[in-house]
Amino acid sequence: MKKLKVFSVILLVTSIGAFVAFQGYTRMIQDKKPPVVSCDSSELKVSVKAKEKDLLKGVTAKDNRSGDVSDTLVVENMSEFTDKGKRTVTYAAVDKSMNVGRAERTLVYEDYKPPVFHMTGSLCYAAGETVDVSSKITADSVLDGDLTSNIKYSLEKTVNTQAAGEYPIEFRVMDSGGNTVYLKTQISISDKSYAGIDVKLKDYLIYLSVGDAFDPNAYFDSADKEGELTVQSNVNTAKAGSYYVDYIVNAGAISGKSRLVVVVQ
Structure with a gap:
């Protein structure tokens, strides 16, 4: 019986020693070095x-x-x-x-350019009309393509669609590189008579470099009723900034208005 106990102890010690040795060997050969x-x-x-x-x-x-x-x-x-x-x-x-x-x-x-906004319509409305700015602006970039779904905007004050007034609005969009660009302009609400004529432009947003020549008359397209056209511009191409040109068509008691946003950079 004593011999059996001694043998069991020896076997246990041998097993423990073998296990410890194996673990040490495993640690020694384990690959922990990255490429x-x-x-x-x-x-x-x-x-x-x-x-x-x-x-x-x-x-x-x-x-x-x-x-x-x-x-x-x-x-x-x-x-x-x-x-x-x-x-x-x-x-x-x-x-x-x-x-x-x-x-x-x-x-x-080598060919990176910041995102660019585009406008498909004017932000001019007659009193009482529904103001929907999101449907009239898009954005894209050479890096990501269409960024329209990423456009955000903020207003300085709530737009009162029942009364004439100018309401500053800032659009912003960011590309996948984290570059954010901004567009500052206005929502223009005119009195109800301005719902009578639909004034269309060839463009609603253009970008110019400082010093570029600019002819506002070149951007008027058409009006759905005959009338007298008045062009009002605050554009200064000598200084970077956001400007606009209003195209107003009057025909007696009815009028129409559209706006070209001009960014000088």
């Missing part, structure tokens, strides 16, 4: 139309055990812009032990 991701340059210049394969140009990944793991490379993240048209891109690669290695570099869009 090394390398870029052949600290800055990459691309078009805004670049695909992921273009962003991975010059990027490699090597692992101390798995070898070349460049085929696992992905673009893990792109930051918001750190400067105009510049952002940080993060690459990631994984080895056979699921260790993830990362690297960053600066991405420069």
Whole structure:
């Protein structure tokens, strides 16, 4: 019986020793080192139309055990812009032990431009008409395409649709790079007689550079009734800002009005 107990103790000690040795060996051989991701340059210049394969140009990944793991490379993240048209891109690669290695570099869009607003109609209304500004403005960018669903706006005061007045409104939209652009203009409410004539323009929002020539008469298109056209403009192309031109058609007791928004930048 004593021999059996001694043998059992020896077996237990041997098993514990083997287990400890195995755990130590496992820890010794366990792969915890991630792949090394390398870029052949600290800055990459691309078009805004670049695909992921273009962003991975010059990027490699090597692992101390798995070898070349460049085929696992992905673009893990792109930051918001750190400067105009510049952002940080993060690459990631994984080895056979699921260790993830990362690297960053600066991405420069050579053809980046900020988002642009467009207007499909005038923000002029006759008293009593329904004001729906969202249906008359769109936005897009070279980076993201259509951004219309991202447009937000704010009013300085509640619009009284029953009385004539000017109501400042600010539109804003942000692209995927975090660049936000703004458009400041007005909602114009005229008296009820201005519902009598529909005045159409060739454009409702244009962008000019400081110093550009500008002829407001070139943007009038038509009116659905004959009348006298009056053009009222506060545009100053010598100074950056948001301006407008009003096109008013009078025909006796009825009138119509439309507005061109002019952004000088």
